[in-house]
Each structure stands twice: as C-alpha cells, then as structure tokens.
Amino acid sequence: MSEAVKAVESEVEGGNRLSAFAKREIGRVLALGSLVVIFIFFTIMRPVFASWENVSGGILMSTTVIGLLAIGTTFVIITGGIDLSIGTATALVAIIVGKTVMALDLGVVSGMIVGVVVGGLVGVINGLLITVLKLPPFIATLATMKAAQGLALIVSDMKPVLFTTDVKGWDSIAQGNLIPKIPNGVLILFVGAIIAAIILNKTVIGRYTFAIGSNEAATKLSGVKVNNWLVAIYGLGGLYVGMAAVVLTSRLGSARPDLGLGYELEAIAAVIIGGTSLLGGKGTISGTIIGALIMAVLVNGLRILELQQEWQYVITGIVIVIAVWGDNVRRRRAGETS
Amino acid sequence: MATTQLLSLTGVSKEFPGVKALNNVRFDLNEGEVHAIVGENGAGKSTLMKILSGIYKKDTGDIVYKGNHVNVSSPLEAQKLGISIIHQELNLMPDLTVAQNIFIGREDRRKGRVFLDNAKLNKAAKELLDELELVLDPKQIVGELTIAKQQMVEIAKAVSYRGQVIIMDEPTSSLTPSETEALFKIIRTLKAAGKGVVYISHRLEELSKITDRITVIRDGEYVKTLTTTETSIPEVISLMVGRKVDQDQRPEARPLSNEIVLKVEGISDLNLLRDVSFDLRKGEILGFAGLMGAGRTELARALIGADPKTAGKIFLHGNEIKIKNPSDAVKAGIGYLSEDRKKYGLLLIQNITFNVILSSIPSFSNKFGFLKTKPAGSIVRDVIKKLSIRTPSENQYVKNLSGGNQQKVVIAKWLTRDCEILIFDEPTRGIDVGAKDEIYKLLTKLASEGKAIIMISSELPEILRMSDRIAVMCEGKLTGIIDNKDADQNKIMQYATKFRD
Numbered sequence: 030m031s032e033a034v035k036a037v038e039s040e041v042e043g044g045n046r047l048s049a050f051a052k053r054e055i056g057r058v059l060a061l062g063s064l065v066v067i068f069i070f071f072t073i074m075r076p077v078f079a080s081w082e083n084v085s086g087g088i089l090m091s092t093t094v095i096g097l098l099a100i101g102t103t104f105v106i107i108t109g110g111i112d113l114s115i116g117t118a119t120a121l122v123a124i125i126v127g128k129t130v131m132a133l134d135l136g137v138v139s140g141m142i143v144g145v146v147v148g149g150l151v152g153v154i155n156g157l158l159i160t161v162l163k164l165p166p167f168i169a170t171l172a173t174m175k176a177a178q179g180l181a182l183i184v185s186d187m188k189p190v191l192f193t194t195d196v197k198g199w200d201s202i203a204q205g206n207l208i209p210k211i212p213n214g215v216l217i218l219f220v221g222a223i224i225a226a227i228i229l230n231k232t233v234i235g236r237y238t239f240a241i242g243s244n245e246a247a248t249k250l251s252g253v254k255v256n257n258w259l260v261a262i263y264g265l266g267g268l269y270v271g272m273a274a275v276v277l278t279s280r281l282g283s284a285r286p287d288l289g290l291g292y293e294l295e296a297i298a299a300v301i302i303g304g305t306s307l308l309g310g311k312g313t314i315s316g317t318i319i320g321a322l323i324m325a326v327l328v329n330g331l332r333i334l335e336l337q338q339e340w341q342y343v344i345t346g347i348v349i350v351i352a353v354w355g356d357n358v359r360r361r362r363a364g365e366t367s
Numbered sequence: 368m369a370t371t372q373l374l375s376l377t378g379v380s381k382e383f384p385g386v387k388a389l390n391n392v393r394f395d396l397n398e399g400e401v402h403a404i405v406g407e408n409g410a411g412k413s414t415l416m417k418i419l420s421g422i423y424k425k426d427t428g429d430i431v432y433k434g435n436h437v438n439v440s441s442p443l444e445a446q447k448l449g450i451s452i453i454h455q456e457l458n459l460m461p462d463l464t465v466a467q468n469i470f471i472g473r474e475d476r477r478k479g480r481v482f483l484d485n486a487k488l489n490k491a492a493k494e495l496l497d498e499l500e501l502v503l504d505p506k507q508i509v510g511e512l513t514i515a516k517q518q519m520v521e522i523a524k525a526v527s528y529r530g531q532v533i534i535m536d537e538p539t540s541s542l543t544p545s546e547t548e549a550l551f552k553i554i555r556t557l558k559a560a561g562k563g564v565v566y567i568s569h570r571l572e573e574l575s576k577i578t579d580r581i582t583v584i585r586d587g588e589y590v591k592t593l594t595t596t597e598t599s600i601p602e603v604i605s606l607m608v609g610r611k612v613d614q615d616q617r618p619e620a621r622p623l624s625n626e627i628v629l630k631v632e633g634i635s636d637l638n639l640l641r642d643v644s645f646d647l648r649k650g651e652i653l654g655f656a657g658l659m660g661a662g663r664t665e666l667a668r669a670l671i672g673a674d675p676k677t678a679g680k681i682f683l684h685g686n687e688i689k690i691k692n693p694s695d696a697v698k699a700g701i702g703y704l705s706e707d708r709k710k711y712g713l714l715l716i717q718n719i720t721f722n723v724i725l726s727s728i729p730s731f732s733n734k735f736g737f738l739k740t741k742p743a744g745s746i747v748r749d750v751i752k753k754l755s756i757r758t759p760s761e762n763q764y765v766k767n768l769s770g771g772n773q774q775k776v777v778i779a780k781w782l783t784r785d786c787e788i789l790i791f792d793e794p795t796r797g798i799d800v801g802a803k804d805e806i807y808k809l810l811t812k813l814a815s816e817g818k819a820i821i822m823i824s825s826e827l828p829e830i831l832r833m834s835d836r837i838a839v840m841c842e843g844k845l846t847g848i849i850d851n852k853d854a855d856q857n858k859i860m861q862y863a864t865k866f867r868d
C-alpha cells in the first residue's frame with residue numbers, strides 16, 4: 030500500500046512542479062507564442078517569408094548584432110542599471126579593431142580578441158564611473174556614449190575602415206558556415222546566449238547580478254563587494270559589445286564610425302520585450318533573445334510586405350507597449366506585486 | 368452605554384498559492400472600542416486587515432459595515448467607507464515632507480485649482496499634529512526622521528482621513544515607552560470620539576492598558592474572543608501558541624570565558640559616537656541598552672564598516688584588523704542583523720534560499736565560480752526547520768512571508784555564514800512570543816557553542832533576560848557596562864539618561 034501511496038504522492042508532486050513551472054515560465058511562453066503567431070502571420074501573407082534563405086540570411090543574421098548587445102545589457106539591466114553607451118561603443122570598437130588589424134596585420138582570431146578586450150574595457154570604464162565617481166548609470170553611460178561617438182569619428186578620421194580584402198577570412202566570422210546552412214554569425218549569437226544564460230543562472234557573478242538589482246544595500250551588508258562586482262558586470266556587458274562589433278564589421282566588410290547610434294535603444298527594447306524588469310532583480314537571457322527575434326521578424330516581415338520604414342518604426346513602438354503591458358496584466362493576474 | 372456594532376466580518380477565508388492564510392475567520396468591532404488581534408507570526412493578522420482595507424480580495428466571507436453588506440474592493444473604496452490602516456511596514460515617501468505625506472492624494476490647490484497651496488497644506492498638517500500632540504515639523508523631509516517619528520507620521524496620516532475605523536498593524540514595534548504612551552493617548556481620544564480601533568501587537572503587556580477585547584487567531588483559524596478585563600497574558604499566550612511559554616526567565620549565570628574575541632578601542636564617528644571601547648568575550652551575550660538615538664545602531668554600523676569611523680581600533684583575537692567596508696567585517700566573521708530588515712536585510716523579490724545563502728556564496732561555489740545549488744537546498748531546508756520558518760517551501764519569495772518569518776530568514780542567513788561574532792540589532796522586533804522564545808533559546812545556544820554575540824535591544828526585559836553583561840549608551844557615549852547579576856531596569860535607565868537634562 031505504501032508503495033501505491035508513494036507513487037500517487039510523487040505524481041501529485043510532479044503535477045505541482047509542472048504547474049509551478051508553467052506559472053513561472055508563462056511570461057516567456059507567451060512571448061514565444063507571440064513570436065510564433067507573428068511568424069505564421071507573415072508566412073501566410075507571403076510564403077517566401079518562411080524560406081530558409083529569408084529566415085537565416087534575413088531574420089537571424091539581422092538579429093546578431095542587436096542580439097549580442099541585448100544579451101550583455103540584460104546583465105546591466107538586471108542590476109537595476111542601464112547602459113546607453115553600447116551603440117556608439119560598438120562603432121568605436123569596430124574602428125579600433127579595424128585599425129589594429131590593419132596596422133599589425135592580425136589574423137581573424139587575434140582580431141576578435143582585440144574586439145572583445147576593447148569592448149570589455151569600455152564596460153569597465155562605465156563600471157568605474159558608476160562605482161568610483163558614484164555617477165548614476167544613466168549619466169555615466171550617456172557620457173561614455175557621447176565620448177565613444179566622438180572618438181570613433183576622430184580615430185577613423187571620419188572614414189570607414191575597409192579590411193575584408195586584406196584580412197583573409199574576416200568575412201567568414203559572420204558569414205561562413207562552420208555548421209552547414211547556419212551562418213557563423215547566428216552560431217555566435219546562440220553560443221553567446223547559452224554562455225550568458227549559464228553565467229547568469231549558475232555562477233556567482235550571475236547571482237550577485239540579481240542580488241544587486243533586488244536590494245543593493247542589503248547585498249552590501251551581506252558582505253558582498255558590490256562595487257567590484259558592478260565593474261565586472263558592466264565589463265561583462267562590454268565583452269558582448271566587443272563581439273557585436275566584430276560580427277558587424279564582418280557582415281559589412283568594413284568598420285563605419287557612424288553606425289551604432291540607436292543600437293542601444295533597440296537592444297534595450299529587446300530586453301524589455303523579453304520580460305526583464307527595468308527596476309532590476311528579474312530577467313532572463315532566453316527572454317531577451319525572444320525579444321530580439323520578435324523585433325527582427327517584424328522588421329523583416331513588414332519589409333517583405335513592402336511597408337515603408339516609417340511604419341516599421343511605429344509598429345515597433347506599438348509592440349513594445351503591448352509586450353510590456355501584457356506582461357503587467359499577467360503579473361497582476363498571477364497576484365505578483367511589483 | 369449601549370454598544371453599537373460598527374463592523375463585522377464572518378467566514379473570511381483567503382488562500383495564497385500553497386498557503387491557507389485564513390480559514391473561516393470572524394471578527395467584529397463596536398463604536399468606541401479598541402479590539403486587539405493577536406496571534407503568532409504568520410497567523411494571518413495582517414492578511415485579515417489587508418482584506419478589510421481593500422488590498423487583498425477575500426476568497427469567501429462577508430463584511431458588514433454600519434449595517435450594510437459591503438465589498439471592499441480597493442484601498443480607495445476602504446477610504447471612502449472610512450476605514451484607514453497603518454501598515455506593519457512603513458509606507459511613506461521618504462523624499463516628501465511630513466505635510467505632503469499626510470495629505471498625499473488630497474492636496475489643497477490654490478484658487479486657480481492648478482497650483483498646489485503648500486502654505487495651506489502645512490497649516491492643516493500643523494493643526495492635525497497639534498491636535499494629536501505630536502511634536503513634528505510639517506516641513507521636515509520624512510526620510511530624515513527616525514523610524515519612530517516616521518511611525519508617528521503614519522498615525523497622523525491615518526487619523527487625517529477622519530474615518531470611523533482605524534487599523535493599526537504593530538504600530539508600537541519601533542516606539543520607545545514614552546512614544547507608546549503618546550500613541551495610547553491618541554487612541555483614547557479616538558475612542559472617546561466613538562471610533563473603532565483594530566490593534567495588532569506582539570507586545571502583549573500593552574493589551575491590558577489599551578484594549579477592550581482581544582481576538583486570538585492561530586494558523587489562520589479563529590480561536591476565541593476575550594474580554595480584556597476577564598483574561599490574563601498567560602491565557603492569551605496559551606491560546607496563541609497552543610502551549611505554555613516561559614516568560615522573562617533570567618539565564619542561569621553561565622560561566623564566562625576569559626577569552627576576548629573582539630576588542631574595540633575608542634571608536635568615534637562624524638556625528639554621534641565618541642570614544643566607545645569595550646571587550647566581547649567568547650560565548651558571551653553582550654546586551655546594548657539605551658534610549659532611541661543613543662547611538663547603538665550607529666556603533667554597530669561603524670564597527671562593520673557600513674559607515675565611516677573617524678577614530679578607533681578593532682582587535683580580533685588580539686590582532687588589529689582594519690574594517691573599511693561590510694565585506695571586511697564578514698570576512699573577519701562578523702555578521703550584522705539590521706533593525707530595518709526590509710531595507711538592509713532582505714532581497715524581498717527573491718526566494719528564501721537566495722537570501723539565506725547570500726552571505727555565504729563563496730562556500731556555495733567552486734573555484735570556477737559555479738554555484739553548487741544542491742547542497743544549498745538541503746542546508747536551507749535544515750535551517751528553515753531549525754528556526755521553524757513558516758513557509759510552503761524554500762522557494763517562497765521572501766515578500767510573501769509574514770513579518771516575523773522574514774526576520775527569521777535574516778537570522779538564517781547569518782547562521783549559514785557561520786560567523787564567530789554576531790551583532791543582532793533589535794532581533795525580536797515584530798516577532799511573536801512563541802518565536803521570541805525560540806530566538807532567545809537560539810541565541811543562548813549559539814553563545815554556549817562559543818559564538819560571541821552583541822545584542823542591541825530597546826526592550827529592557829529582553830536585555831535583562833538575555834545578556835551576560837549589559838553595555839549602556841547615552842548620546843553616543845558608553846556610560847557603563849554592568850554584570851547581569853547587578854543589573855535592574857532602574858540602574859540601566861540611570862546610565863541611559865546620564866547626559867540628559
């Protein structure tokens with residue numbers, strides 16, 4: 030008898046766990062659902078939309094840069110901070126990578142390392158401005174945003190740096206196919222996302238990211254060196270900026286000093302659509318990826334429907350409102366207090 | 368005087384995911400009556416009051432107010448009906464002034480109805496404060512007030528609605544005896560004006576002073592309603608916890624070790640602290656007594672590096688250590704439990720496990736920085752059991768726990784960190800008698816295991832019951848250290864007021 034009871038109990042527990050899982054994950058399930066619905070809608074309107082060329086070359090490829098930026102900035106936003114500099118920092122890193130690779134005649138791997146390191150440095154500078162000078166994140170990164178924009182123009186002498194022809198294989202960073210049919214840029218995005226998700230959920234820095242965003246004062250009194258961790262977290266975000274810059278140059282075959290401004294807001298929008306709270310303490314990487322995909326699918330689909338770009342902007346705005354409002358309604362239904 | 372019923376609740380039930388917070392509870396209130404609700408932490412007192420004030424929706428039950436069935440669907444609805452509530456946790460806007468806080472949402476405007484009339488607002492606040500005999504400046508920024516003063520602002524705000532029913536959820540938990548007296552005076556005035564007051568408190572000795580009836584609830588169930596003059600504290604306690612609890616026992620004099628764990632020499636800070644020195648021995652509970660504002664919390668914060676010191680040395684086992692920030696203190700094995708757990712102790716939007724292991728992350732991770740969640744889970748379940756934290760699981764969000772259980776989570780955090788020196792700042796604030804008793808036993812046990820404990824408390828019976836030695840502070844200075852066997856309330860009060868008047 031006891032065996033039977035145990036079996037029933039474990040089943041009940043399993044059921045509870047499943048429903049608890051459903052409850053916890055419902056935000057992301059809904060976001061994923063909307064993504065699928067939007068996708069199906071465009072496919073019905075224009076079947077070519079669902080072709081693999083369009084999906085991989087059009088949608089996924091165009092998500093790579095914003096997606097990588099959004100992954101990095103998810104960490105920052107979960108701490109309750111914000112990073113406005115990631116857009117122009119992408120341009121600056123791209124220029125620096127282009128110049129260094131050309132000047133020192135570097136290969137693909139060293140070039141990528143330069144990008145990631147320089148990106149990380151920009152993040153560390155943001156972190157230091159916030160923790161040492163005690164500037165609010167919004168102000169600190171607004172300042173670096175402007176400074177990076179200027180520096181990109183100065184270093185490049187306002188001219189694009191072309192380097193595809195000279196650096197063998199640079200274009201394959203994003204456009205090659207390590208795995209058949211999947212562009213490397215897309216591979217980088219998904220591997221980057223998986224690594225980020227592991228860092229966020231399974232490691233100490235991820236844990237402190239949530240802790241700081243939940244209650245910075247209490248975290249400090251628990252003996253956590255909040256300032257050091259914040260520098261590390263902004264630095265981590267910067268690594269993804271560096272990777273985004275490398276992918277961007279590879280896709281374009283050049284580094285352009287004027288490209289990047291505005292990327293930060295698209296990345297932040299992806300994070301928000303993905304259900305991460307601007308108040309800090311809550312968020313997921315998978316949500317961010319779904320958010321970035323929703324934006325890319327919309328842009329691509331509306332373009333295929335030959336809707337003018339102006340309207341694409343308007344619709345993106347509406348989607349942000351719907352996504353965040355829907356999430357609020359769901360939370361209220363679930364009895365969560367904010 | 369014939370009693371007129373103002374309010375009655377019957378058959379009220381409320382379930383949260385995994386928690387039956389209230390089950391078929393009833394409660395009623397007459398005009399001109401103070402009716403207490405008592406029960407252990409998590410018994411459902413605050414939940415019942417939140418239902419009455421429109422914050423939570425009841426699952427079942429009926430509310431009759433002034434003879435009519437009502438459905439209190441929102442806080443605004445409650446306000447309109449004339450029901451106002453002072454919440455257990457303060458709900459003020461720290462950057463606004465006292466007057467702005469009191470009249471938030473009901474601001475006076477100038478003739479054109481566009482601009483705010485601050486002068487009128489301040490005048491109205493001044494009149495209200497005078498009426499309640501509260502010494503507060505309407506123009507002062509609330510965030511600059513002590514917690515006790517902020518509590519007074521909450522009380523003034525609740526009264527300002529001029530409702531018929533005022534609910535007070537643990538209004539005295541951060542008040543000194545004289546401030547409590549001031550509150551009682553206000554309550555008596557309200558009573559004389561025919562209003563009904565619902566009074567929730569864990570300080571049972573207050574009940575006989577101020578209440579007419581007492582309703583006991585336990586585990587979300589209605590137990591009994593008693594008439595205050597016909598009952599006694601022990602009866603109330605046994606109804607609350609379902610067993611007997613010893614109160615006010617002094618510890619048997621434990622043999623004190625001579626080993627000095629912590630030596631503090633001449634600590635001063637920018638504002639208040641002047642040249643504070645003391646020793647803390649192994650296995651000792653050193654109580655810190657004093658009036659509000661004596662500098663006990665400031666001393667603790669300076670000690671752990673949360674606030675800067677201007678002078679002073681700290682020795683751990685005879686070696687001088689530098690503590691510049693809280694992480695140095697934690698590394699040296701000094702844990703601090705803040706008196707304001709919501710602000711400085713807890714991550715409310717995270718679950719119990721997250722909070723409990725927060726100080727010990729390094730021991731729950733490997734050298735590559737990966738967290739080891741499995742051992743964390745079982746350790747947290749153990750400590751939940753050890754402290755009897757009332758929760759469906761270790762994954763419950765801390766914001767969903769009752770106030771007392773939240774406090775236990777903070778204690779659990781430092782127990783898990785295994786600190787050698789523990790500084791408890793008001794460890795039993797807002798904690799019920801049963802749990803208080805458990806926490807006292809726990810502190811004694813920790814001390815006998817060799818931990819050195821500093822316990823800051825404003826409750827003299829608690830200080831006398833728990834401490835081996837008692838350090839008394841007044842206006843930032845240490846005025847004396849007394850052995851428990853030589854101490855009594857008078858002597859402590861003498862030291863605590865040494866520099867006053």
Ligand SMILES: Nc1ncnc2c1ncn2[C@@H]1O[C@H](COP(=O)(O)OP(=O)(O)OP(=O)(O)O)[C@@H](O)[C@H]1O
Nearest residue numbers: 383388408409410411412413414767768769770771
């Ligand atoms: N929003 C919520 N979600 C889930 N559970 C909740 C929520 N609010 C309260 N609870 C649970 O309901 C029970 C009753 O809590 P309540 O706050 O009413 O207790 P209380 O009697 O006021 O205790 P205390 O004396 O500690 O303040 C507790 O077990 C608590 O964990």
Ligand SMILES: [Mg+2]
Nearest residue numbers: 412413455770
């Ligand atoms: Mg309560």
